[in-house]
Amino acid sequence: MAKLPEILKKTIVARSRFFAVEELELRFSNGARRTYERLRPGTAGAVMVVPLLDDDTVLMIREYGAGVEDYTLGLPKGGLEPGETLEQGAHRELQEEVGYGATRFTVLKALSLSPGYMASRLSILVAEGLYPSRLDGDEPEPIEVVPMKLSELSDWAWREDLHEARSLAALYLVRDLLRARAEQLPHND
Amino acid sequence: MAKLPEILKKTIVARSRFFAVEELELRFSNGARRTYERLRPGTAGAVMVVPLLDDDTVLMIREYGAGVEDYTLGLPKGGLEPGETLEQGAHRELQEEVGYGATRFTVLKALSLSPGYMASRLSILVAEGLYPSRLDGDEPEPIEVVPMKLSELSDWAWREDLHEARSLAALYLVRDLLRARAEQLPHND
Numbered sequence: 001m002a003k004l005p006e007i008l009k010k011t012i013v014a015r016s017r018f019f020a021v022e023e024l025e026l027r028f029s030n031g032a033r034r035t036y037e038r039l040r041p042g043t044a045g046a047v048m049v050v051p052l053l054d055d056d057t058v059l060m061i062r063e064y065g066a067g068v069e070d071y072t073l074g075l076p077k078g079g080l081e082p083g084e085t086l087e088q089g090a091h092r093e094l095q096e097e098v099g100y101g102a103t104r105f106t107v108l109k110a111l112s113l114s115p116g117y118m119a120s121r122l123s124i125l126v127a128e129g130l131y132p133s134r135l136d137g138d139e140p141e142p143i144e145v146v147p148m149k150l151s152e153l154s155d156w157a158w159r160e161d162l163h164e165a166r167s168l169a170a171l172y173l174v175r176d177l178l179r180a181r182a183e184q185l186p187h188n189d
Numbered sequence: 190m191a192k193l194p195e196i197l198k199k200t201i202v203a204r205s206r207f208f209a210v211e212e213l214e215l216r217f218s219n220g221a222r223r224t225y226e227r228l229r230p231g232t233a234g235a236v237m238v239v240p241l242l243d244d245d246t247v248l249m250i251r252e253y254g255a256g257v258e259d260y261t262l263g264l265p266k267g268g269l270e271p272g273e274t275l276e277q278g279a280h281r282e283l284q285e286e287v288g289y290g291a292t293r294f295t296v297l298k299a300l301s302l303s304p305g306y307m308a309s310r311l312s313i314l315v316a317e318g319l320y321p322s323r324l325d326g327d328e329p330e331p332i333e334v335v336p337m338k339l340s341e342l343s344d345w346a347w348r349e350d351l352h353e354a355r356s357l358a359a360l361y362l363v364r365d366l367l368r369a370r371a372e373q374l375p376h377n378d
Binding site (some may be wrong): 002004005007013014015016017018019021023024026028029032033034036037038039064065066067068069070072074082087109110111112113114115116117118119120121122140141144145154157158164165166168169172173176179180 | 191193194196203204205206207208210212213215216217218219221222223225226227228234253254255256257260261263298299300301302303304305306307308309311315329330333343346347350352353354355357358361362365369
């Protein structure tokens with residue numbers, strides 16, 4: 001594997017309320033130089049929650065996405081608030097967006113969006129031991145909760161309104177995890 | 190499902206060479222108003238290629254990502270050039286980044302990155318009938334090609350250097366597709 005390129009210079013070249021664009025001057029180990037732009041990393045982390053109602057049922061949500069100007073299916077997610085752990089942020093988002101609390105969280109993996117021009121990582125947490133519990137978030141309208149069977153994921157994955165890559169990846173990872181768990185359980189045969 | 194919110198106003202609030210940030214004023218069907226920021230949609234599309242060397246082998250690549258400041262595993266991808274179809278763009282990227290041409294492309298699905306604040310969609314294409322063919326791209330250093338067995342995806346998916354959500358989702362989708370194809374083939378038993 002190649003040696004990491006050297007970062008010669010970082011400059012903020014544009015900024016809005018929520019975004020900052022950073023220009024990066026790089027020298028690769030072979031001497032090649034490039035200037036790239038990327039979205040500047042945010043300070044806090046972010047979480048995506050896979051709420052497991054039972055061993056085969058995930059609670060998904062349908063909400064409006066201003067980027068695609070449409071309602072889309074996905075998993076609850078959000079940025080951490082100052083001082084929150086991953087589990088605390090996941091528990092808050094779960095209660096705000098799905099109306100459930102959970103007794104057990106497992107951190108699965110941190111997914112990246114676009115390693116080429118975004119630093120952000122989204123930590124995927126599985127939530128189990130669900131119980132009804134609602135917190136008010138800042139949602140402009142009630143979020144629709146949509147139960148999905150993991151055993152039917154291979155069909156759901158082709159739906160037109162389920163296209164967000166991180167939700168799809170998280171669902172497949174959880175399906176793998178549950179299958180591996182099931183294989184470790186003692187069998188009756 | 191709720192009626193789509195009305196877009197009252199769109200304003201560009203920041204701009205760099207590659208990015209433009211747009212502010213969106215929305216009125217939801219219940220009357221709630223929100224102002225969101227999003228990255229403005231690019232004009233052309235983008236493609237991600239799943240190069241199938243055989244029914245179980247995908248050619249992945251390892252390249253530097255300026256966003257995460259590290260080398261990461263993923264699938265070849267890139268923006269379309271003016272006038273290119275999805276298949277033409279996929280064929281060019283495959284030859285530039287992997288050093289293979291392909292005789293057959295199948296469009297699987299268009300994945301979104303972050304529906305809340307990005308419009309961009311990435312079309313996933315499976316490339317089959319591979320043959321050696323190289324085009325020069327604008328890569329600063331040679332890209333390492335890493336063959337991966339789809340039958341081992343459930344292990345690879347947990348690797349630390351494989352975290353890009355769209356690559357993971359695309360790999361799982363292709364594994365599903367190939368399994369469905371295999372079930373449709375006549376059996377000898």
